[in-house]
Amino acid sequence: MRVTGTLQREAWLRTEIPPVERVVPGVWSIPVPIPGSPLRYVLSYLIEHASGFVLVDPGWNAPVSWQALTEGLAACSVPLSAVTAVLVTHVHPDHHGLSDAVRGQSGAWIGMHEHEDAQLARFARPDWNDSTAHYMRWCGSPEEHIRWMTADGYGGAAAAMARADRLLAHGDLVDVPGVRLRAVWTPGHSPGHLCFHDETHDLLLTGDHVLPRITPNISASHPDSDPLADYLESLKELRKTAAKEVLPAHEYRFAGLDARLDDLRDHHIERLEEAAVIVGSAPGRHTAWQVARRVTWSRQWSQLSAVQHQAALGEVVAHLRHLQSLGTVTCATVSGVGLWQSLPRSA
Ligand SMILES: [Zn+2]
Structure with a gap:
C-alpha cells in the first residue's frame, strides 16, 4: 500500500484537518470536520460531469461542518447550485448528515442503496427503542448500557436525515452525463454500503468499506444477519475493479487496493480465531x-x-x-x- 494523499496523511499525523485538494482534473476532496470524533473528518468528494457536479458523502450535520463544506466548494470555484446529485455511500450521520441541507439549497437529488433507505425508515419507527432494547438484552448487555442506547436518541437523530430520491443498485451507472460513475454494492459496514468506481478517472471511492489505517466496524444489528460474511464477500467484489487509486471517506488516499483488501480480510480471520478461543x-x-x-x-x-x-x-x-x-x-x-x-x- 502506498499513500498518495501525502498532504492528508501529514495533516492526519499532526491531528489537523487536511486541505481541500484537486485529486485529478474534475475530482476534488473536501474534508468536512466531525466535531468530537476521533475520526476528525469525512472526505467528501466533488466530481464534475457535463452539466454540473456530483457530491459524495456531504458530511456531518453541524454548523462548523456546513461551513467547511461550503468553503470547500468555494475553494473549488463551484457554487452549491451547480451540485446536481448527492450520492451517499451509507447513511451513517458523519456521511449523510448534510445531504438534506445540500439538497435544500441546490435542488440536487439524493441517491443511495435501497437497504440504506430502509434503515432510515426503520430508525423512524416508533418501536425502534423497544426493538433495540430487546436486541441489547439478547446480547447480554447490562441495563446501564441498554438505557444509554435507548436514551441517547440515535434513532431520532438518524430518522431526521434525508430519505432517498433515487435508489442505486449494484452495477448501476449513476445517471449523470459525461462521466462513468458505477455503484458497487459492498455490504458489511452497513447493509446497503456502496462504493463508487469512477471509471473515467479510474478512482475508487470506498466510503468506510476500505480505509487505509483502521478497519471499519462490522456490526451485527440483528441476530439473524451475518454481516461479516457480506463484508468478506464484498472485499472480493471490490478486487474486480482493479482501481489504481483509492479515495476513502476518512484518513487519506492511497494506491495498492489488493494489499489493503488482504490486510482487512486477515484482520477478521484473526478476530474470528480469537473469538473462537474465548x-x-x-x-x-x-x-x-x-x-x-x-x-x-x-x-x-x-x-x-x-x-x-x-x-x-x-x-x-x-x-x-x-x-x-x-x-x-x-x-x-x-x-x-x-x-x-x-x-x-x-x-
Ligand atoms: Zn460508517
Whole structure:
C-alpha cells in the first residue's frame, strides 16, 4: 500500500484537518470536520460531469461542518447550485448528515442503496427503542448500557436525515452525463454500503468499506444477519475493479487496493480465531457481552466509552454469528438472551 494523499496523511499525523485538494482534473476532496470524533473528518468528494457536479458523502450535520463544506466548494470555484446529485455511500450521520441541507439549497437529488433507505425508515419507527432494547438484552448487555442506547436518541437523530430520491443498485451507472460513475454494492459496514468506481478517472471511492489505517466496524444489528460474511464477500467484489487509486471517506488516499483488501480480510480471520478461543476456553455458555469483555481491544474494556462498547459488542456479535455459519460455535436463546458455546470439532 502506498499513500498518495501525502498532504492528508501529514495533516492526519499532526491531528489537523487536511486541505481541500484537486485529486485529478474534475475530482476534488473536501474534508468536512466531525466535531468530537476521533475520526476528525469525512472526505467528501466533488466530481464534475457535463452539466454540473456530483457530491459524495456531504458530511456531518453541524454548523462548523456546513461551513467547511461550503468553503470547500468555494475553494473549488463551484457554487452549491451547480451540485446536481448527492450520492451517499451509507447513511451513517458523519456521511449523510448534510445531504438534506445540500439538497435544500441546490435542488440536487439524493441517491443511495435501497437497504440504506430502509434503515432510515426503520430508525423512524416508533418501536425502534423497544426493538433495540430487546436486541441489547439478547446480547447480554447490562441495563446501564441498554438505557444509554435507548436514551441517547440515535434513532431520532438518524430518522431526521434525508430519505432517498433515487435508489442505486449494484452495477448501476449513476445517471449523470459525461462521466462513468458505477455503484458497487459492498455490504458489511452497513447493509446497503456502496462504493463508487469512477471509471473515467479510474478512482475508487470506498466510503468506510476500505480505509487505509483502521478497519471499519462490522456490526451485527440483528441476530439473524451475518454481516461479516457480506463484508468478506464484498472485499472480493471490490478486487474486480482493479482501481489504481483509492479515495476513502476518512484518513487519506492511497494506491495498492489488493494489499489493503488482504490486510482487512486477515484482520477478521484473526478476530474470528480469537473469538473462537474465548468461547472455547471456559466451560459453559457465554453472552456476546461477556465475550466482548475478553477480546483484545485498543484499550481496556473499562476504559472504553459507551459508543465504543456498542461498536465492540456489534463487532463481536458479527464474528460469533459468522463462526456459527462456519459451524464452530452454536447459539441458543434462553429467556431472551443469546448464549454462545463451542461446538466440538468434527474429526
Ligand atoms: Zn460508517
